[in-house]
Amino acid sequence: MSKNKDVPGEEQSGPLMADVARLAGVAISTVSRALANPGRVNEKTRAKIDAAAKQLGYTPNAMARGLRVGKSNIIMIILPGSLHYGASQIIPQVLQSINKSLIQGGHNLMIANLDRDETSERHILDLAFGGTVRGAIILSSKLPEVDGRSLANAGLPIVSMLLDMSDAGLPSVVTNDREAVREVTAELIRLGHRRFLYIAGPEGNYHDVERYGGVIEALDQAGLPAEAVSRSGGNLDYQHGFEIGIQAAGDFARLTEKPTAVIATSDDMAISFVSCVQRTGLSIPSDLSVVSFDGSPVCEFCSPPLSTIEQPVEEMGQAAVALLLDAIGRTEKELTTRTVIRSKLILRESMAAPKS
Amino acid sequence: MSKNKDVPGEEQSGPLMADVARLAGVAISTVSRALANPGRVNEKTRAKIDAAAKQLGYTPNAMARGLRVGKSNIIMIILPGSLHYGASQIIPQVLQSINKSLIQGGHNLMIANLDRDETSERHILDLAFGGTVRGAIILSSKLPEVDGRSLANAGLPIVSMLLDMSDAGLPSVVTNDREAVREVTAELIRLGHRRFLYIAGPEGNYHDVERYGGVIEALDQAGLPAEAVSRSGGNLDYQHGFEIGIQAAGDFARLTEKPTAVIATSDDMAISFVSCVQRTGLSIPSDLSVVSFDGSPVCEFCSPPLSTIEQPVEEMGQAAVALLLDAIGRTEKELTTRTVIRSKLILRESMAAPKS
DNA sequence: CGATTTTTGGCAAACGTTTGCTATAAAGCA
DNA sequence: TGCTTTATAGCAAACGTTTGCCAAAAATCG
Incomplete structure (x- = not known):
């Protein structure tokens, strides 16, 4: 309950919501509502609570919240094999763009690299079925699937990027x-x-x-x-x-x-x-x-x-995230869309008329 | 409790440990021990439980476990600004190497890109103080710090990579x-x-x-x-x-x-x-x-x-992960080390004797 | 065969939140 | 003033695990 457990060797656990409540002189539930809900609590109480939270350096425990509400705010990206190519920056750019868009919406990006081995697939499926992640962006044509469990049945919103997988029922963001x-x-x-x-x-x-x-x-x-x-x-x-x-x-x-x-x-x-x-x-x-x-x-x-x-990687990443967040938002079955973002030819000296 | 809630519109929640227990005809606690602890449960019971779990396609809920045991298995990597450079594959290679090593130990990699803005820093601190992550690998010389909270006080094991930050008390993996x-x-x-x-x-x-x-x-x-x-x-x-x-x-x-x-x-x-x-x-x-x-x-x-x-990126990544996992394993204060991995000169035609 | 030790399984209490429901206080109205 | 309505705060029950502790069963021993 208190900042430091009595046992000296214990893990540092930080201030709890209960601590904030005690300091502010209100109930725990009020603190919870003050920090999350908009108009559910009196402005004066809210101020008192905010002050207490700030004073204690309180940070809500993500796992407790996640458990309670039954959702996480983590999105995983499933990549096809290697992250690094010869000189191409496609994958890093995708990561960057996606991460940026995700963070703006309060989400986090987890890397789930898809090697060809079963371990990796099982790992990804654990992430999905174990409730760790809330959605997935996939850059591979192969949906992880191992002994009975398939990513397709995990009940997770998934969007495909770079590859058109709308045939397989996945909203896809591709270039032309x-x-x-x-x-x-x-x-x-x-x-x-x-x-x-x-x-x-x-x-x-x-x-x-x-x-x-x-x-x-x-x-x-x-x-x-x-x-x-x-x-x-x-x-x-x-x-x-x-x-x-x-x-x-x-x-x-x-x-x-x-x-x-x-x-x-x-x-x-x-x-x-x-x-x-x-x-x-x-x-x-x-x-x-x-x-x-x-x-x-x-x-x-x-x-x-x-x-x-x-390739318009930046825009594709943004679009993919937008699609995914949208699918997460709505409860209905996500509709399969195909978003095409035009690429752009950059003309340089390597192209010219043939000699003769 | 059961696979599908009665309410039709509910979130698909998957089979619970309770379901496995019921199918196997044992108590929940026995299932928990069977799946995790090695020698705590009879081999026969274990087999029965394993079968039941497989049959139901059971996957333990990571957040519930995390909440209970007070730890996550997520490691975050804090990067300095952009992920993509001109033609360099250093950062992607680092990510790849770290992710691979982490997965082997049952951990997950989360990207926490460190832009220069406060939003990003706050985000990283939330991850740390909110118990989402268990440790951090940092590729930046600047430890996130905003209104009172600093990553240094989050009680998280941190190791620095590429940059030597052993002066700041962080175990570091660098090249020569x-x-x-x-x-x-x-x-x-x-x-x-x-x-x-x-x-x-x-x-x-x-x-x-x-x-x-x-x-x-x-x-x-x-x-x-x-x-x-x-x-x-x-x-x-x-x-x-x-x-x-x-x-x-x-x-x-x-x-x-x-x-x-x-x-x-x-x-x-x-x-x-x-x-x-x-x-x-x-x-x-x-x-x-x-x-x-x-x-x-x-x-x-x-x-x-x-x-x-x-740069021996692969080895550096492995070393960084090893160091971090080690620090997580032990309870004592981590000792600040400095690991140097030698780089390797690749001689090609661009170097020669001067003309005159 | 009874007493003691060891193995194994179950009960129930955590972990730190959110949230439905209820109780109280404040406000509006006649 | 007494009654109804509305805003605000609190209680307690979840969420799905793990684990300390105890009981039952099995094994060992004298």
């Missing part, structure tokens, strides 16, 4: 991958390019499907055949962008009919690809145009500066 | 900044360099003091005067590495006696510096050697590939 790639491909065609190399992420992945689809659509619209584009990559995850780019450089070297433009699905791929290809004596953009996806700041300082499609 | 820079400077001197440009982070910052100190020590040991090195930067945070590098390129252009080697205190700085300086016609490393700090993967793909001092 397909359209953006279509447009940049069209631009390359307009510049005179007729043969392309597409550097893929993991095959079948949402981003890959969309972005490659964008390329094909652009070719189609220009009356070019689908064979105008060669594919490289497809077996590694986006986290291994540098390796993918290196492999792609190898693939490029082996092609008999050389493409004059390269569309990489991540900046990391483009960076290592360019590095390798320049070493073989090729010059960019005169021999080869390059454009990639993500909008990593470092692209500006590459030689030559790389054109890139910037 | 000073020594590493001293050695690389010595190497540059050995190569024949006699005039240097040092690109600084925020002045007075631990890293800056240490790294600059390393340069001076090396000069001293070689019998060179401290004037052999010019300083650039000092007013911006490490997050703005690219800008610092650009400014440094401007400073460099204005120097009458040109240095032949540049020591940048982050890869970001080196990258933008190199980019700018190359545009003025200078060639690296023949005109100018460059080395920087961090070990960003992207350095390998710069032209020329950049030498960099790799």
Whole structure:
């Protein structure tokens, strides 16, 4: 009850609501209402209580409150594997943006990294079913699920980000991958390019499907055949962008009919690809145009500066949080929406008309 | 008590320990002991209880447990400002490493980003004093403190990482900044360099003091005067590495006696510096050697590939978690330690002997 | 076979809040 | 003034665990 227990070795437990109540000369329940409810308590009493709380340095115990009201204010973010990529800041930016938005609404962000192992999944499910978290933002296409329990049945609001999972019933915030790639491909065609190399992420992945689809659509619209584009990559995850780019450089070297433009699905791929290809004596953009996806700041300082499609990560994070908080607020079944935020092409020297 | 409340609109609350007990035909307390304590309950009963729990998909409520035992299993990480830098993956790597280590010990990671504003600080203090978190890892030199409450008095174990705060009584995990820079400077001197440009982070910052100190020590040991090195930067945070590098390129252009080697205190700085300086016609490393700090993967793909001092982030994270968990385990006052993990110089083409 | 020790299971009291309900005080009205 | 209505404060029961303590049962021993 009192600030310091009698037992000297005890854990420091801090002042309790009871202490505040005693100091202010009111009942505990009044303190509770004064600190939370708006108009439920007389202004004078409230002032007295506020003063007492401040004097004692009182901080309400989050777990006790959480237990009582049956909710926490913690949101977890489920990430696909690694947090760190080659040079991309996508994930950190997402975290930053989400955390910022969450804190404004009085929520907290917990990281629940989704490695491929069962331990991790079980961990995430414990968080969900154990009432630790109130909602989830997921950046992976795979919902954790292990022996009977699935995140889908945890009764938690979930929103997907970066990947469109509205088919699976999750409200999703994505960028216009397909359209953006279509447009940049069209631009390359307009510049005179007729043969392309597409550097893929993991095959079948949402981003890959969309972005490659964008390329094909652009070719189609220009009356070019689908064979105008060669594919490289497809077996590694986006986290291994540098390796993918290196492999792609190898693939490029082996092609008999050389493409004059390269569309990489991540900046990391483009960076290592360019590095390798320049070493073989090729010059960019005169021999080869390059454009990639993500909008990593470092692209500006590459030689030559790389054109890139910037993902609106900040806005996507905000939107995801807004959606989630909204779903938490309402009691009805959340309606599955799909929010698209347009990405932005940043044109730099790596794109030019082909030589001949 | 039962899986679904009678009231239809109620929150889904999941099976309770009481449900498991009923199904297994034992008392609640026995279930609790069966699931947690090792040898306190008969093997046969335990099996029965485990089966019942599995059948119901029971997950213990973390807040109830936390309230009862007076501890949470959440660790917060306090970051200095932005999560995303230019191309550096230091912070993401730290997060990843810490999260991984924590999960192994059954803990969770919560992000508590330390912006410079009071809201953020109050938030962090609420987390600490409200019993939400059990410990903290801090990557900032500034302990949150606002109207009376200070993180230092929260009774929480705290360990500092990257920055040495053992003076302030915090166990710290750092790398050998000073020594590493001293050695690389010595190497540059050995190569024949006699005039240097040092690109600084925020002045007075631990890293800056240490790294600059390393340069001076090396000069001293070689019998060179401290004037052999010019300083650039000092007013911006490490997050703005690219800008610092650009400014440094401007400073460099204005120097009458040109240095032949540049020591940048982050890869970001080196990258933008190199980019700018190359545009003025200078060639690296023949005109100018460059080395920087961090070990960003992207350095390998710069032209020329950049030498960099790799921070052992993974190990530092592990060490920090080990220290923290240790402090949580013991009841005695934590002893302030300083753990140094050696960084590793990665030599690449950006360093060579000066021309003349 | 009775007495003593050890194992095992159950009761009930915490943990620190919130909140439904009730009691009191204040205010409005005739 | 006496009655009804409204604002305000307090009591006590939750929330779902863990755990000290005691009782019953089982095992050990003389």
